[in-house]
Amino acid sequence: MLTSCVPGGGVDDELREELEMLRQRIAVFDHMREGLQVVDRKLRYKYLNLAAASHGMRPREELLGHAMVEMYPGIENTEVFQHIVTCLETGAPNAMENLFEFPDGQKKWFDLRIQAVPAGVIVLSVDIDDRKRLEEEVRRAKKLEALGRLASEIAHDFGNILSAILVGVDVALFSLPEDGPEAESLRMVRDAAERGTSSLEHLLEFARGGAVDLAPLELDTSLERLVPMLRGLAEGRFLGVGLDACGAHVRADATFLDRILSNLVANAHDATEPGGRITLETRVVLGAVEIHVTDDGCGMDVDVREHVFEPFFTTKGDHGTGLGLATVYGLVKQLGGNVEIGSAPGEGTRVVITLPLVEPEG
């Protein structure tokens, strides 16, 4: 109606002024950090402020006038959609924390308020993804800590038992002819007990938490030394090495790096076919050093990616312990760093470890 007015008239000026004021008022919503959207009774986007469009990860011009199901295929199966429909039907408001899954598989946490209005429903959204992820980190750390304590108690008990076995076997071997069948059997027992001890050491290493005394070391040189061992683990795959953090120091321990890289390369090996490609790279970014371990293997779907750092999570049945990435996570955290994983089915995997840069000790 406003656009059909003849320009120049007094009434028209008034209308124009009113329209301008209205525009300015609506523009205020674009300064909000909270997303505000109005969906009509046919579930079409009628209004979105800038934050709402950014929460939906699409420009608002694309969304306006279109149905939710058209813009986000599959949204009809989500909890949010069901709540919006219920709100439209019953008029009852609703509030929830929701993990929204986008059509491309990405997931993000929002705090949502849904409220009925004459035109349809208003949805107010607050991005709480960072907070949720932090809470998840704390939960994970607590779980690891509890598990660490348990593992360490068990490891100590078993360590004592294995020591007793090893001592007993040595005493018995001493009194037996060296090339007899009894000595041969006892040597097998000793080998098994020694393997057990070495597994326990891994468990203890995983269990070890808290502060560790670490000195600055030059990352690239330390990694360079690990390469022959990593090539062994990468057996049958091509291991490309591109160390590009020359001179950069991190506060770490060579055995930590050994455990971290061994686990990552072993996983990359398991995920790739013979002839596949694994890459180890380093580079300096702002105030930190990144270690990238990449492979062109099977990759992970969203469900696997969400659980990989959990102790005992494995998709390898009896062949996996599920402690590899939990150990990596624990060790990297002890170094004051961070681990991130980018992966998709059929697109390989990239693990990025970020460690703070430190000055070399003079």
Ligand code: ADP
């Ligand atoms: P494990 O190797 O014993 O299964 P991890 O903690 O090392 O335990 O890994 C947990 C799971 O994460 C694996 O079972 C696998 O499903 C997945 N995973 C880890 N690394 C990769 C990778 N590079 N590519 C694909 N999947 C991986």
Ligand code: MG
């Ligand atoms: Mg593993």
